[in-house]
Structure formats: C-alpha cells, structure tokens
Amino acid sequence: MPELPEVEIIRQYLDEQLPGRTIACADILLTRQLKYPEPEAFQSLVAGKRMKGMRRRGKYLLLDLQDGSTIVFHLRMTGSLVYDPSGNQRDAYARMVFHLAGGGALVFADVRTFGCVYGFAAGEEIAVSGLQSLGPEPLSEAFTPAYLAQAIRGRKQPIKSFLLDQRRIAGLGNIYADESLFLAGIHPRREAGSLTQAECKKLAAAIQHVLRDGLADGGTTFRNYRNGEGGYGRHQEHLCVYHRAGKPCPTCGRPIEKITVGGRGTHFCPYCQH
C-alpha cells in the first residue's frame, strides 16, 4: 500500500528514467481505471508526446509532458508504476501500458483495481478533487507543530482518523500513521482536539521522522508495493507496531494490540501510548 515514501521513491526513479523519452502509444487494458477523459481521447492526448518529468503531491504522481499536458496517477492500495526497459515483461495485473519510442514501456499495474489515471491537456484545469483539496506536505516547511495545533483545534474525531485525512496532511497512510503515533506516545483513539502543544510538537516530529526513515529504507513492502524498477522496500523490517499485533513492544516488551479506529486496522502499545 504505497504511502508518501513509497510514492516518492517511485517518482525519483521514474524522474531519472523518463524525461526525454517519447510515448509511442498507450494500451488501456482496463478502461474502468481511466477516470478522464474517454479512452480514445486519452490515447490521442499521450501518443507521440515527449515526457518532461514526474512530480508528486501527496500520494498522487503527475507525469508532465513537453506540450504542457499532464497524466495523473493514484496507486491507491495495490497499484504500481514501473519502467520496463525491455518493454517485454508481462505483468498479469497490467492495466495500462505506455509503449515508448525506441523500446521500453511504462506499466501501470494494479491487483485490486482501485487505482486511477487521468489525462489533462495543456491549459486544462487538473480537475481531480482529491488532489485539489490536499493538505500540506508533511516534509515541507508548511508542516509545523503550529499548523498541526491549529488543524486539530476543536476536532473530536480520533487522532488516527485525523492523520489519515488527506485534506489535513498529504501522504500519510495507515502504516506511517500508526508508527507516528507510537513514536509520539499518543493513543490512536485520543480525541484530536485534546492534544497539548507539547504533544503536537512531538507528533509533528514523529511524522517527519517515520517518513524520512521510510524513504531511507526504500519504502515499505507488505504485499504489492514495488518501486519504479519493480523492486521492493525494506522498511517493513524496522516497523515498531504496524502489522506486529501480539509481538513485543520495542520499548516496554509488552504485546502490541490491534484495534479498529475509524474503520481502519490500528496497531499500538496500550502501555506506551496514552
């Protein structure tokens, strides 16, 4: 399940490989995942276009083309975006294949088909509601303890649910939200608005710490995450609570518990988090 570190690692690799290359044509193997425009219009939009670079915003990837048009990807839970230099690899779950002039392909694959792709022509507004309403990047200067304190003010929802709200913080997902709360010593069911200034400072620092660790480890792979080369991350080996129910807490040694918060599986230490 790609979150900010995983999406950023994909972006970095593809941004090295794709600029200057030209899309010969696009095969749309599952039209349901192409949200805009219609398949024929999308194919016309990308065919023969030279790629300029890959950007990231939250969990969205934006592939800019030289003519000013943009392809937007969201990998959701099981999506991947992989550059295949040979262009010959066969992925059973490939949903869209961009064949490149001179060989090679950019393959959008997705097991559970929740991911989505959009294409916008030059000058056209990038009308993706989730993308337009994203909160600040947690590793940017805009994300500070003061921002966090202001954003949670008066909120009664659990802090875990708050952290997963992309309108408040862009890019956090279930894994890094659980890890951040553990590092900050905050119980995931705490009312968001009940956090003190000191806890906001601790939580903001924890969020940045776990995201940077995830980036340094090449991301977290549980089932389907693959980086832009088709390889796997290593951060799952360093997680403190996520996916560790029943295993000892790295701080106190007592068992990690798993509960449901806001409909999401949530892992925490009931002794270290308050």
Place this chain on the structure above:
DNA sequence: TTCTTAACCTGGAGGC
C-alpha cells in the same frame, strides 16, 4: 459542519 459508515475490488489466509 463534522464525523461515521459503506462501497468499491480481489488475492490470500484461515476454517471446515
């Protein structure tokens, strides 16, 4: 306005 819940979807795990 804020928060919660269901739905989308399919592979894999576990139970029988």
Place this chain on the structure above:
DNA sequence: TGCCTCCAGGTTAAGA
C-alpha cells in the same frame, strides 16, 4: 484438495 468467508485498505459519497 476444494469451497466458503473474512480481511486488508485509500478514497469518496451518503447518511447521521
């Protein structure tokens, strides 16, 4: 071995 049920989870729309 095969079948069935449940779980996983990011986002959004609908409902409370």
